[in-house]
Amino acid sequence: MKKGLVIIPTYNEAVNIKKIINQILSLPNRLEILVVDDNSPDGTGNIVEKLARANKRIHLVRRPSKMGLGTAYVLGFGYAIEHGYDFAFEMDADFSHNPDDLPRFIELLDEYDLIVGSRYVDGVSVVNWPMKRLLLSFLACLFARIVTGIPVKDLTSGFKCYSNKALGSVNWKNFKVDGYGFQIQSVFCICKTGLRIKEIPIIFVERRQGESKMSKRIIWEAFWLVWKLRAKSILRRKCS
Numbered sequence: 544m545k546k547g548l549v550i551i552p553t554y555n556e557a558v559n560i561k562k563i564i565n566q567i568l569s570l571p572n573r574l575e576i577l578v579v580d581d582n583s584p585d586g587t588g589n590i591v592e593k594l595a596r597a598n599k600r601i602h603l604v605r606r607p608s609k610m611g612l613g614t615a616y617v618l619g620f621g622y623a624i625e626h627g628y629d630f631a632f633e634m635d636a637d638f639s640h641n642p643d644d645l646p647r648f649i650e651l652l653d654e655y656d657l658i659v660g661s662r663y664v665d666g667v668s669v670v671n672w673p674m675k676r677l678l679l680s681f682l683a684c685l686f687a688r689i690v691t692g693i694p695v696k697d698l699t700s701g702f703k704c705y706s707n708k709a710l711g712s713v714n715w716k717n718f719k720v721d722g723y724g725f726q727i728q729s730v731f732c733i734c735k736t737g738l739r740i741k742e743i744p745i746i747f748v749e750r751r752q753g754e755s756k757m758s759k760r761i762i763w764e765a766f767w768l769v770w771k772l773r774a775k776s777i778l779r780r781k782c783s
């Protein structure tokens with residue numbers, strides 16, 4: 544069986560983390576989990592530390608302060624490469640991404656190097672978002688797709704599975720972006736290497752517990768990034 548890692552960045556996810564870890568561990572794929580916690584004031588790190596002591600499939604990296612989603616993923620990808628995992632997932636702790644979807648991604652790894660869980664591939668599959676947020680996200684993805692020319696409908700998705708080949712094809716250390724920008728640039732870079740990408744439908748459910756950490760700064764950062772990536776494409780510069 545291939546060895547897979549699910550990377551979950553956390554900041555104040557004490558209400559969700561134990562439940563999501565247990566659900567992932569109960570899947571037949573024998574996945575391992577890496578939580579990257581940024582010293583969450585609500586004690587998420589302590590909960591995971593306790594779980595990790597009792598189960599070797601759970602790993603924890605604690606950082607001293609909130610350093611952003613982008614660097615948490617870069618750390619996780621480095622960990623996956625260093626420890627010889629065959630594939631790695633990006634996933635939120637808040638149940639917006641359903642752990643029961645993970646096997647559907649894994650089945651496609653023989654054919655594809657990046658599998659993107661998509662809200663916009665089969666119509667729109669988002670539950671519990673106000674119309675304004677849905678429109679903003681949908682239009683942002685459309686805008687990013689048109690400007691970058693990358694044929695993926697949900698470029699800001701944070702539910703993705705990378706083969707070790709995909710992880711090794713990108714210079715993650717040069718990524719300077721967070722949140723949505725990180726998601727867009729990761730697909731962009733892998734697409735430019737010519738590796739195979741597949742989008743599969745997921746049902747995205749807005750978090751029921753805890754708070755979103757996305758901000759206006761992260762949205763603006765992604766807006767400017769999209770134009771930078773377009774320029775890189777035209778000038779045939781490296782993606783990162």
Ligand SMILES: Nc1nc2c(ncn2[C@@H]2O[C@H](COP(=O)(O)OP(=O)(O)O)[C@@H](O)[C@H]2O)c(=O)[nH]1
Nearest residue numbers: 552553554579581610611612615635636755756
């Ligand atoms: N380690 C770490 N995790 C973060 C940070 N910001 C957000 N997260 C986590 O990243 C995931 C996605 O963030 P979330 O707030 O749900 O964003 P949203 O889904 O776009 O509303 C969640 O598991 C958060 O706990 C951060 O600065 N550091």
Ligand SMILES: [Mg+2]
Nearest residue numbers: 635637639750
């Ligand atoms: Mg979320």
